[in-house]
Amino acid sequence: MxxxxxxxxxxxxxxxxxxxxxxxxxxxxxxxxxxxxxxxxxxxxxxxxxxxxxxxxxxxxxxxxxxxxxxxxxxxxxxxxxxxxxxxxxxxxxxxxxxPSAALVKKFQEILTKYNCHSQCHFNYIMNSKEFNDFLIYGIFYTGMLTLFLEKHDQKNNKGESISLVIDSLKPNYPSLYQYAETDFNSNLEDFKTYISQHPAEPDTAAIFDDFKELYDLTRFYKGTIIKLQNP
Structure with a gap:
């Protein structure tokens, strides 16, 4: 597969x-x-x-x-x-x-599903750059909140300060996207607490934050379509 x-x-x-x-x-x-x-x-x-x-x-x-x-x-x-x-x-x-990682691809798709609940775009295979960029910002907020939460519970990624800076720089310009991400994060908070009590550290959380951030940096000034394709 x-x-x-x-x-x-x-x-x-x-x-x-x-x-x-x-x-x-x-x-x-x-x-x-x-x-x-x-x-x-x-x-x-x-x-x-x-x-x-x-x-x-x-x-x-x-x-x-x-x-x-x-x-x-x-x-x-x-x-x-x-x-x-x-x-x-x-x-x-x-x-x-x-x-390239199956675990990170799964996380990315799960976050996209969450975002589709708020967005009227419902992304699939091809997206315009503005809509894709909004999704990436939501993803930065959501995965950033989750990574910071895990760090506070001794699952150290040592990225807290840099993540907070990214979130703080984007939040004033995208208050609605931040609110969507915060709502989704809080709605899963008890599940996160249960998870970390039963599992070891989860390095993929910080890694998927980095993927969202890099995708944002690569497309923030791009005007055109973005295609999301799994390995055929």
């Missing part, structure tokens, strides 16, 4: 030219990845690229990525190389961040 989670920025203008031409020139190569009705499916993909790469389905984009890794790398996103990432980039696909 696929575990890794990948975050992708697209360049529709570049993909419309470079990726489309690549598919046309190496049609026989990619047909093997399309299985049933391969020629019709390839035609559909190429027609969509003429419009925008962002119109591809999750499955269609996954097939293209798998084809690139088979052709230029190791046939595995989890063993991705910088060379293959560069090949994808010049074809309009930028893998700019990865969460």
């Amino acid at each position: 696929a575990e890794e989670l990948y975050f992708i920025k697209t360049n529709p203008t570049v993909a419309k030219i470079n990726l489309y031409n690549r598919l046309c020139s190496e049609e026989n190569s990619i047909l093997h990845f399309l299985k049933e009705d391969s020629k019709d499916r390839l035609k559909t993909i190429k027609d969509k690229l003429k419009d925008s790469i962002d119109t591809l389905t999750q499955e269609e984009l996954g097939i293209i990525l798998s084809w690139f890794y088979d052709k230029y790398g190791s046939n595995s996103l989890s063993n991705s190389s910088e060379e293959v990432k560069m090949k994808l980039y010049i074809h309009g696909i930028e893998i700019f961040f990865e969460i």
